[in-house]
Amino acid sequence: MVRAPCCEKMGLKRGPWTPEEDEILVAYIQSYGHGNWRALPKQAGLLRCGKSCRLRWTNYLRPDIKRGNFTREEEDMIINLHEMLGNRWSAIAARLPGRTDNEIKNVWNTHLKKRADPNHTESKSKRRTKCKKKATKSVAPISAPASPTHSFSDDFSSSATDSSVVTGDNYNYNAALKEEKMESVEELPQLDDSFWSEALSIDNSVPTNDLTTFEGSLAAPISAYSASNDEMGYWLRIFMESGDLQDLPPL
DNA sequence: AAAGAGAGCAACCGCTGTAGC
């Protein structure tokens, strides 16, 4: 099948979003929702492709996004869930209200991978390139007023959306817990990706709306299939009984 | 003070699954 490139049209803007673009996107979605991402930028008057709009909304502008440092509990949960689910960031994000798959992926790659796998020696230098191009500094998302169509969370405010809050090395790792996690990782059965592809193929049965609406994103969609899939339930039970997932919230 | 390297995050790319026709 031949699929047209997302941003094939000339004149479509790329790169960091400006506050004006953010404002337009937020205002449009508040008024009309985002039923059709492809048509959205055109209707909203944005020179962006629908994909870019969707990414910007889901990863940055969505009002229920919790920004700022990950708590110790969140980090532990990510490690546990990663042991269970692998690189299924969207599934992991579904268990962490207010966190996006992209954010979790970044945190994993920059902090938690080392913590979970201290033998990891991957060097980023191999992908290092000269930084010649000048790009607009990424801007913090604008705050969104209460929407008539969505129930925005009460704690959403501009003060909690400064992306700079996320940066910096504020991770105070507990050495004892680190060792504990290392041990538990070794004890886990090694499962290849094909297993999870099969076991989690039911992911697709989760209604899309549950993941894209504010209410749905705050719920835990994983619960919808974990209880309805015997095989998945079996493996979940195995992991639970291994004792490594005790601190997970109930499904 | 300047240059280089590393860290971190936002955004893009390309593939896959699914629904509609």
Place this chain on the structure above:
DNA sequence: AGCTACAGCGGTTGCTCTCTT
């Protein structure tokens, strides 16, 4: 049944900031 369009996902890259030399 096959094709197409679309949304979503995971991997990767580009760029800025901070730290080190």
